Amino acid sequence: MRKYAVIYRSVLMENLQYALNIAMSFISYFIFIFVFINLWNYIYSAPDSLIAGYTREQMIWYVMITEALWFGAPAGTVARQASSDIRSGNIAYLVNKPYHYTLYILARYTGGWSVQLPMFAVLAAAMGTAMVGPLPRFSPLHLLAAIPVVILGLTIDAVFRICISLISFWVEDANPFQWLYSKMMLLIGTIFPVEIFPAALQPVFRLTPIYTVCYGPAKLIVDFSADKYIEIILAQALYLGAAAALMLFLYGKGVRKLHVNGG
Amino acid sequence: MSTAVKHRIRNQLRVCLLAVKFNIMREMLNKVTFLTNVGFMVLNNASFIIQWIILFRLKEDIGGYSMADVMLLWGLAASTFGLSRIFFARAFSLPELIINGKLDAYLVQPKNVLLAVLTSSTNTSAIGDLLYGLLVLCIFCFSPGRLLLFLLFTVTGAVILTAFSLLLGSLSFWFVRADAFGSHMVNSTISFSTYPDGIFKGTARFLIYNLLPVGMAIYRPVHVMMRFDGRTFLAVLGYTVLLSAAAVFVFYRGLRRYSSSNLMEARM
Numbered sequence: 001m002r003k004y005a006v007i008y009r010s011v012l013m014e015n016l017q018y019a020l021n022i023a024m025s026f027i028s029y030f031i032f033i034f035v036f037i038n039l040w041n042y043i044y045s046a047p048d049s050l051i052a053g054y055t056r057e058q059m060i061w062y063v064m065i066t067e068a069l070w071f072g073a074p075a076g077t078v079a080r081q082a083s084s085d086i087r088s089g090n091i092a093y094l095v096n097k098p099y100h101y102t103l104y105i106l107a108r109y110t111g112g113w114s115v116q117l118p119m120f121a122v123l124a125a126a127m128g129t130a131m132v133g134p135l136p137r138f139s140p141l142h143l144l145a146a147i148p149v150v151i152l153g154l155t156i157d158a159v160f161r162i163c164i165s166l167i168s169f170w171v172e173d174a175n176p177f178q179w180l181y182s183k184m185m186l187l188i189g190t191i192f193p194v195e196i197f198p199a200a201l202q203p204v205f206r207l208t209p210i211y212t213v214c215y216g217p218a219k220l221i222v223d224f225s226a227d228k229y230i231e232i233i234l235a236q237a238l239y240l241g242a243a244a245a246l247m248l249f250l251y252g253k254g255v256r257k258l259h260v261n262g263g
Numbered sequence: 264m265s266t267a268v269k270h271r272i273r274n275q276l277r278v279c280l281l282a283v284k285f286n287i288m289r290e291m292l293n294k295v296t297f298l299t300n301v302g303f304m305v306l307n308n309a310s311f312i313i314q315w316i317i318l319f320r321l322k323e324d325i326g327g328y329s330m331a332d333v334m335l336l337w338g339l340a341a342s343t344f345g346l347s348r349i350f351f352a353r354a355f356s357l358p359e360l361i362i363n364g365k366l367d368a369y370l371v372q373p374k375n376v377l378l379a380v381l382t383s384s385t386n387t388s389a390i391g392d393l394l395y396g397l398l399v400l401c402i403f404c405f406s407p408g409r410l411l412l413f414l415l416f417t418v419t420g421a422v423i424l425t426a427f428s429l430l431l432g433s434l435s436f437w438f439v440r441a442d443a444f445g446s447h448m449v450n451s452t453i454s455f456s457t458y459p460d461g462i463f464k465g466t467a468r469f470l471i472y473n474l475l476p477v478g479m480a481i482y483r484p485v486h487v488m489m490r491f492d493g494r495t496f497l498a499v500l501g502y503t504v505l506l507s508a509a510a511v512f513v514f515y516r517g518l519r520r521y522s523s524s525n526l527m528e529a530r531m
Contacts, residue, residue, distance in 0.1 A: 024443045031451040034467065035458055042462040043322050051321060173296045176303030176388075183310040196317060 003099050004107040011111025022116050026123050029071040033124075036063050036191070037131060052195040058222050059193075060132045064124050065218040066190040069154065072120030073113035078158045079178045081105055082165035086254075087172060095255055102162055102251050109158050117154075135222065142224035149229070150217040152236040157185070157213045159243040166247070169254030189214035209243075212236045278374050279382045283350055286385035297387055304391025305398070308341050311457070326461025333459060334403040336485050339413065340456040342396025343420030343480060348389035351381040351425040355449065357432030358442030367523045377514055381425065393417075409488050416484035419503040423480040426503075426510035427452065433510070436517025448475070456481040476506060 015022070037060055044056040051059060082105055085091045094101050128135070164181055167174040188194070189210035194202055205211060216232035291297045312334075319330050328336065348355065360366050360380065369379045400413050431445030452475045455463075460482045463471060472478035479502040487496050 020440075021443055024440070024447065027444070027447040028450050028454070031447075031454050035454055038462045038464070038467055039318075039325075039458060042326060043318065045322075171295070171299070172293055173300065176299050176307075179303055179307045180310075183307055187310055187313050191314065192317060 004103055007099070007104060007107040008111040008114075011108045012114050015112055015115040019115070019119070022119055023123075025071065025116075026120065029067060029120065029124070030127065032067060032071075033060075033064055033127065034131075036060065036067075052193065054193065054195070054222075055136060057132055057134075057136060061128055061135045062193050062218050062222050063191055064128050064132075065221050066214045068120045068124040069117070069150065069214060069217065070186070070190055072117035072124075073109075073154050073157075074116075075109075075157055075161050075182075077112060078105060078109040079161045079165055079175075079182075081108070082162055083168045083174045083178075086165070086168040091258065095258070100251075102166075102247050105162055106155070106158055110155070113154060137223070138221075139224070143221060145224070145229060146217055146220040149220055149232055149236065152233070152240060153213045153217045156209060156236060156239050156243055159240065159247050160209055160213075163243065163247050163250055166250040166254050169250075169257050184208075185210060185214060193219065209239060212239045275375050275378055279350075279378050282379070282382040283385055286382075287349075287387075287390075290385065290387045300388045301391040301394065304388040305395045308337070308392065308395040311337065326459030326463075328459040328461060331404045332485070332489060334399050335488060336459065336481065337457055338396040338399035338403075339416060339420065339485055339488075340396075340453070340481050341392045341399070342413070342417045343424060343456075344453060345389040345392025345394075345396060346417050346421035347424045347428075348386040349393060350385075350421070352384040352386045352389070354381050354425045354428045354432060355446075356384070357429065358435035358445060361432070361435040361517075361521065362439065362442065364521075364523050366518075366521055376518070377429075377511060381429070412484070412488050412491075416488070416499070419499055420480040420484065422503050423476045423506055424449070424452065426506045427476045427480075430506070430510040430513055433514045433517040436520045451475060452477045452480070476502075479503070479506075 040056060040060050040063075044051065044059075047056060049056075054062065082102070085094060091101070094104070097104070160181065161178065164177045165174050167177060188197070188205055188208070194205045194211065194215050197205060205215075212232065212235050216236065220229060220232065315330060315333050315337075318325055319333075325333065353360070357380065366376075366380070369376050369383070372379050396413075396417065400410065428445065428449050431441065431448055434441035434445060455471050455475060455477045460468070460471060460478070471482065479499055483495050483499050486492070487499070
């Protein structure tokens with residue numbers, strides 16, 4: 001594991017050098033959330049009304065948290081890296097290095113968000129407090145408890161994205177599959193909590209990665225309960241195991257299919 | 264306008280169209296990838312219909328828009344974005360050329376520098392955006408008059424979006440950090456353009472109608488398509504011309520400051 005820790009540390013240090021660039025990416029987040037604040041303010045006709053069990057403040061904070069995960073840990077790099085390495089043939093130089101390629105990508109991704117996400121969390125908290133007001137029934141202990149859930153959620157998401165990128169071994173461009181995965185995540189778990197969908201669909205969504213990647217962490221920060229916490233952690237452990245097995249299987253199969261033509 | 268000038272303009276436009284044609288042909292070398300990119304982009308955009316079905320279940324009208332109106336808004340935003348990235352994709356990555364000194368190759372070609380730069384790249388998936396916009400119009404709110412207006416506003420919107428991107432991208436001639444700022448402003452314009460303007464009040468409304476070009480590129484055209492108004496129609500056309508002129512002016516002013524990085528590379 002030491003070599004992956006070294007990769008993680010090197011990316012972390014690299015990202016610390018570009019803190020200003022990261023701060024500038026907050027502009028897009030700010031605008032996105034600004035749009036959503038206006039949208040939910042319009043839809044909540046009375047300030048104390050409930051939609052799908054969420055108050056106006058909880059609904060906006062939910063979107064702010066899921067979007068902070070989306071912007072603060074941009075999975076675009078992890079999605080593109082494996083895909084472009086395979087398409088360009090660069091993978092031929094990386095498979096024989098003294099590390100497992102997929103874990104190398106994962107370590108790099110984790111190093112990237114370790115700087116960006118905390119910065120986004122602080123800026124998002126300041127923005128939310130100023131523009132929406134404090135989150136009802138929030139406790140810093142809930143936030144502490146949610147940290148492992150956030151880390152597991154981001155890791156599951158990255159592993160799934162690597163799996164999709166590995167499809168490039170068989171089809172030239174895996175990007176279209178990434179778009180669909182991203183849109184599913186965005187629409188079902190990020191901009192709306194699962195409870196807003198028709199009751200018949202909710203059990204189906206609870207079985208998808210959405211439940212463990214975005215809904216779980218945000219729900220626990222917005223409306224913590226011990227039962228939910230245990231349920232989400234268990235679901236995450238199962239998902240991580242399954243996704244990692246799938247990733248290793250696809251990589252093993254894909255590498256055997258690789259033809260190196262020299263050059 | 265003299266015959267020689269007309270001839271020159273016609274030649275430049277022909278070269279631009281050929282450049283885009285060859286960009287697309289290059290992307291079509293792998294037909295399966297090309298069709299997958301286009302098809303999945305249509306699906307990608309269509310997935311947002313779910314968002315609006317959910318929101319309209321909560322409230323009958325959103326910002327004064329019905330479901331059909333929102334689809335018209337979405338359709339115009341998608342086709343505007345698509346057209347600009349089919350013909351002028353490089354406008355959205357101009358700072359990279361400026362900062363890395365990669366403009367040299369365009370300066371020595373016997374054609375208009377700006378047009379050569381803008382048309383040097385095509386985003387394949389943007390074809391899916393353009394098709395999606397037209398599909399949405401045909402399915403949700405078709406009428407022959409509206410189709411004509413939609414096509415015209417797709418062109419004006421694409422020109423406005425490209426000009427805005429060019430204007431902000433050209434700031435990289437003066438400021439190094441302008442690239443990040445520019446791309447965030449363009450992304451913000453796109454973020455606003457898929458939500459009804461009726462939900463925005465105060466500062467947000469000022470922002471979308473004054474600082475960002477989303478008002479003139481998307482909202483005003485949608486209002487004209489919903490209820491025709493000659494003055495707004497002319498205002499959109501006038502704004503398109505003015506913003507384009509400003510962007511071209513800033514680009515050429517900036518180009519005077521450009522210095523080559525003596526970069527040696529093969530362009531294929």
